[in-house]
Amino acid sequence: MRQTILKTENIDKYFYDPIEFQVLKNISFEVQKGEFLSMVGKSGSGKSTLLYVLSTMDTEYKGNLFIDNELMTGLSTDKLAAIRNEKIGFVFQFHYLLSEFTCLKNVMIPAIKLGKYSEKEIEEKAYEKLKILGLEDQALKPANKLSGGQQQRVAIARALINDPLLIMGDEPTGNLDSKNTNIVFDIFQELTQNYGQTIIAVTHDDDFAKKSDRIIEMKDGLII
Amino acid sequence: MNINTEIAKTYIISNKKLTAVAAAGVVLGMSIYIFMNSMLVGFDKSSSASIFKTTSHIRVYKDDEISKVLVKNSKENYLIINPKIVPSNNTIINPKLISETILKQPEVTVVTPQVSVNVFYNNGKSQISGLAIGIKPEEANVMYNIKSFMAEGNFDLLKSNPNGIIIGSGIAEKMNAKIGDNINLTSSKSVIKTYKVVGIFKTNNSKVDKSNSYVNLASSQQLLKEGASYITDINVNIVDPEKAKAIAEKISNITGYKAEGWKEANESAMAANKMRKMIITFVSLTILLVAGFGIYNILNMTVSQKINDIAILKAMGFKGKDVIRIFVTQAVTIGIMGVIGGMIMATVLITFLKKVYVGGDIGYFPIDYEPTKYLQGVVIGLVITFFAGYIPAKKAAKVDPVTIFRK
Numbered sequence: 220m221r222q223t224i225l226k227t228e229n230i231d232k233y234f235y236d237p238i239e240f241q242v243l244k245n246i247s248f249e250v251q252k253g254e255f256l257s258m259v260g261k262s263g264s265g266k267s268t269l270l271y272v273l274s275t276m277d278t279e280y281k282g283n284l285f286i287d288n289e290l291m292t293g294l295s296t297d298k299l300a301a302i303r304n305e306k307i308g309f310v311f312q313f314h315y316l317l318s319e320f321t322c323l324k325n326v327m328i329p330a331i332k333l334g335k336y337s338e339k340e341i342e343e344k345a346y347e348k349l350k351i352l353g354l355e356d357q358a359l360k361p362a363n364k365l366s367g368g369q370q371q372r373v374a375i376a377r378a379l380i381n382d383p384l385l386i387m388g389d390e391p392t393g394n395l396d397s398k399n400t401n402i403v404f405d406i407f408q409e410l411t412q413n414y415g416q417t418i419i420a421v422t423h424d425d426d427f428a429k430k431s432d433r434i435i436e437m438k439d440g441l442i443i
Numbered sequence: 444m445n446i447n448t449e450i451a452k453t454y455i456i457s458n459k460k461l462t463a464v465a466a467a468g469v470v471l472g473m474s475i476y477i478f479m480n481s482m483l484v485g486f487d488k489s490s491s492a493s494i495f496k497t498t499s500h501i502r503v504y505k506d507d508e509i510s511k512v513l514v515k516n517s518k519e520n521y522l523i524i525n526p527k528i529v530p531s532n533n534t535i536i537n538p539k540l541i542s543e544t545i546l547k548q549p550e551v552t553v554v555t556p557q558v559s560v561n562v563f564y565n566n567g568k569s570q571i572s573g574l575a576i577g578i579k580p581e582e583a584n585v586m587y588n589i590k591s592f593m594a595e596g597n598f599d600l601l602k603s604n605p606n607g608i609i610i611g612s613g614i615a616e617k618m619n620a621k622i623g624d625n626i627n628l629t630s631s632k633s634v635i636k637t638y639k640v641v642g643i644f645k646t647n648n649s650k651v652d653k654s655n656s657y658v659n660l661a662s663s664q665q666l667l668k669e670g671a672s673y674i675t676d677i678n679v680n681i682v683d684p685e686k687a688k689a690i691a692e693k694i695s696n697i698t699g700y701k702a703e704g705w706k707e708a709n710e711s712a713m714a715a716n717k718m719r720k721m722i723i724t725f726v727s728l729t730i731l732l733v734a735g736f737g738i739y740n741i742l743n744m745t746v747s748q749k750i751n752d753i754a755i756l757k758a759m760g761f762k763g764k765d766v767i768r769i770f771v772t773q774a775v776t777i778g779i780m781g782v783i784g785g786m787i788m789a790t791v792l793i794t795f796l797k798k799v800y801v802g803g804d805i806g807y808f809p810i811d812y813e814p815t816k817y818l819q820g821v822v823i824g825l826v827i828t829f830f831a832g833y834i835p836a837k838k839a840a841k842v843d844p845v846t847i848f849r850k
Contacts, residue, residue, distance in 0.1 A: 271845045276758060297762045304760020311848055315755035317450070319457040329759045331446040377759075389848060 223288070224384055224417050225250040230272060230282035232265075242268045243280065244440040250385075250419060255411040257428040258421045260437035267389060269437065270421045274307065274387050275299045287384055304333055308378025308386040310420075312393035314370040316362035322349065322373045323358040330380045341380075348376040352406060368399030375406060379416075386410070388420035392427055404430060447765050450756075451772035454745060462777055465741045469781020472734030473824050474788035476727040480816040481793055482809075483723045487716055489809035491684065491705075494712065496646045497655070498705050499555075499586055499678035501691045503545070505533045506701035538674035541698050545679055548697075550690055553680040555582035558663040558673065564610070564656070565627040566618040573614065573654035575628060577663020586680050589644060589657065596622045596642030605659055608638035612645040613653030628658075630666040638662075728823070734781065735827035738774050742835040746770065753839050754847035763840035770839055774832020775825065782824045786817060 232243040242265045250256055258266045271277040272284065275291050278299070284291045287306060291299065308329075316325045326345040330336065336344070349355045352372040357365060362373060371391070378386050391407075392400040404427055410416035411432070420431070428434050436443050455462050535541060538556050546554045558577035563570050580601045584590055590598050594612055601607045608628075610620065620626055624640050638658065645652055658666075664673050679702075681690055687704030695702040706713045746753070753766055790812065799808045 267849060271849070274758070276843075276845050297764070300757065300760045300762045302760075303758065309755075309758050311755075313751075315751055315758075317453075317752050317755075319453045328446060328450075328756075332760055332765075 222252040223249050224252050224254075224286070225273065225419075226285040226288075227273070228283040228285075230269075230280050230284065232268060232272060232277075232280040242440050243272070246282070246440075246442060248435065248442060250417060252384075252417055253411055253415045255407060255418045255432040256420070256435060257431040257433075258419065258435045258437060259423060259425070259428045262423070264437040265440040266421050266435075266437045270387060270389055270419065273419065274309070275303055304329060305381060306384045308381070308383040310371070310375050310378050310386065310388040310391040312390040314362075314367075314374040316370055316373055316377075318361065318363040320362060321359050322354065322362055322365065322376075325362050325373055326377045326380050329377060333381050335381075345376070345380060348379045349373070351379070352376050368395055368402065371395060371399065371403060372406070375403070379410075384417060386416060386418045388418065388422075390422055391420055392422065392424055400424065400427065407431075447768040448772055451769045451776065454749070454769075454773055455776055458745065461741050461744070462780075465738045465777045466780040466784065468734040468737035469778060469824060469828065470784035470788055472731040473782055473785020473820055474792060475730050476823070477786065477789035477813075477816055477820040478792045479723050479727040480819065481789070481811065481813040482796075483720060484813045484816060485809035485811055486719060488811075489805055490712060490716060493646070493648060494705060494709055495684075496587055496592060496648070497651050498708060500681050500684050500687045500705050501679040501694060501702055502705075502708065503535070503541070503677040503679060503694060503698060503700050503702045504675060505535055507533070533675055534669070534672075535674050535677060535700060538672065538677060541700070542677055544697060545677065545694055548690065548693065550681045550683070550686065551679055552682055553582060553586045553678075555579055555586055555678050556660065556674040557583075557676040557678055558660060558667070558669075559675055560630050560663050560666045562631075562666065563629040564614055564618060565629060566620055566624070569618050571614055571617055571654070573611075573656065575608075575630075575656050575658050575663055575666065577660040577666075578657055579660050580657075583657070586678060592644050592646050594643045594645040596640070598642055600641035601657065601659060604639060604641055605662060606636070606638050607641040608656050608658050609642040609644055610640055610656040611652035611654065612643050613649060614656065615640070615643045617653070628666065632666070632668045634666050634668060636662065636666060731820075731824060731827055734824075735831040738777055738828050738831035739834060741777075742770055742774055742832055743838075745773070746835045746839045749839075750842060750847060753842045754844035757842065757844045758848070766840040766842075767833070767836040770836035771829065771832045774828050774836070778825055778828025778832075781828070782821050785820070785824065789817070789820075 226249045228247050230243055230246040231241065234240045234242055246269060258270065260266045272280050286302070291302070323342070323345055326348060327341050330341040330344065331338065346355055346358060349358050352375060354369060354372055354376065357369060362370065365373065392403050395403060407418050408430070411418055422428055542554045542556060545551055556579065560575045560577065562575045563572050580598065584598060596609070598609065601609060608626070614620065618626060620640050622640055622643070625637050626640060627635055627637050629635050661671065664671060667673065679694065681687060684705065687706060691702040691704040756766065793810055793812055796808045796810050800806065801808055
């Protein structure tokens with residue numbers, strides 16, 4: 220049975236600065252569990268804007284957003300933060316690791332914040348995630364001592380630590396060379412196929428998009 | 444450990460230099476605050492101690508009154524065109540009863556009658572004008588602690604010798620009077636009496652030392668040709684000298700005589716104290732505030748540096764409150780380090796200054812470890828560091844992660 224993880228109903232969004240401009244026009248679509256979805260489109264097409272609306276970080280839109288059959292629209296920022304903590308993992312173009320912490324600690328932080336497991340269990344889980352990404356031997360190094368590709372993989376491990384319903388990526392391979400892009404793509408594919416992970420990624424790398432399960436192409440704020 | 448605290452701790456440790464500079468600012472501000480305020484307390488204590496050597500907390504006396512209409516309810520206030528102050532007899536009527544009434548007040552500790560007589564001290568050819576104060580030796584000693592500033596002789600001999608006199612060191616020097624010598628006192632009523640010097644006191648207040656002397660109450664009354672019921676002043680000491688004004692008003696209402704607190708009697712000294720207090724409070728608070736600005740600056744910088752961290756933390760589910768907690772924890776930790784350092788440095792400064800001899804009326808520098816000032820400094824210091832951290836933290840909490848990620 221297919222299970223809907225994310226659903227949007229008639230999402231509109233406007234930018235008011237410098238002039239009023241509609242970025243998203245009546246966006247409605249669904250994402251099923253285990254799907255590897257990529258969103259493509261030219262810059263200015265609204266794909267990143269849509270991703271940030273889906274991420275719950277951007278709350279200024281019209282329409283309804285459901286994650287895990289729960290209405291997100293209108294919830295308080297604190298509630299949304301708690302939901303993101305538990306249900307959504309993020310991977311960005313830049314790794315956004317906390318440079319003063321070890322890789323292990325960086326991976327652990329969202330889980331410690333969630334507070335569902337003891338520190339020891341979290342550490343074990345973090346090692347497990349780093350192992351999936353082939354980084355267990357780098358665990359105790361400070362985050363800023365790693366190469367770009369390794370840092371991005373640590374960021375993916377961090378996104379996975381709370382076993383989220385959904386991983387969102389904004390150009391997750393944008394800063395990587397082709398070798399590392401392939402590594403990251405393989406990881407994403409493995410996650411969807413072997414672990415049933417749902418992934419939504421914005422990209423303008425056509426090769427990357429072609430290999431995903433489903434492509435949503437956007438143009439002028441519309442899905443085409 | 445809470446994750447917010449852990450992040451704050453990591454930021455502090457990884458930025459050791461900045462932390463040290465901010466903490467050093469607080470150490471300096473804190474220590475100067477405690478030090479200056481302890482010094483202020485010391486100054487106040489030494490100035491009131493020197494006042495209390497010759498002044499009681501409250502003085503009750505009969506004030507001169509302007510002559511009034513004898514007919515009550517008359518339209519005019521004065522029948523006399525040019526009313527004058529009538530220097531009537533300035534004695535207190537029935538001083539015993541009044542003393543007893545005052546002593547019944549709960550806050551009052553000592554009540555003693557006193558007669559002040561303007562006199563000339565004569566010894567051979569030398570003559571000095573001054574003030575002979577008639578006292579009940581035992582009560583007066585309790586009030587002024589005269590024994591503590593006796594330079595020579597024995598205060599207790601005043602009790603056993605009705606014609607004994609204790610003179611100020613300045614008088615003794617000028618008249619070359621020693622213990623056992625006789626000196627003559629001439630009053631305004633032309634009474635000449637011979638007294639035997641039984642003691643010499645030295646208050647270090649040269650005006651007092653050069654003019655005042657203590658005699659028995661009875662012999663001071665004789666100098667004025669008055670009887671045993673003639674009392675000009677009733678002096679009152681109370682538990683807390685700071686309440687003198689209120690209690691003086693109460694006594695005035697009960698007895699009908701004028702009662703004056705020591706602060707009103709020494710207004711110029713009090714005004715000087717007040718000014719000193721204002722300046723020191725202002726300066727020390729400013730220094731603490733500047734230390735607060737130091738923390739504010741450094742936290743502002745940290746927030747700008749860590750804006751990416753803040754964005755990702757918020758994306759990963761940290762609430763605004765959590766972000767505020769991270770940065771406030773950082774500020775308060777710096778504050779606590781500074782406060783502890785400041786207390787140590789203030790203690791060192793005070794210990795050092797306590798040993799400095801300044802001489803004169805004061806002796807050693809009048810400063811002491813004042814627990815209330817330490818406490819005050821700690822509280823104010825922590826409040827300032829809290830706000831110095833809270834303002835940048837609030838800014839950090841408002842960071843919109845989307846605008847950071849989209850850059």
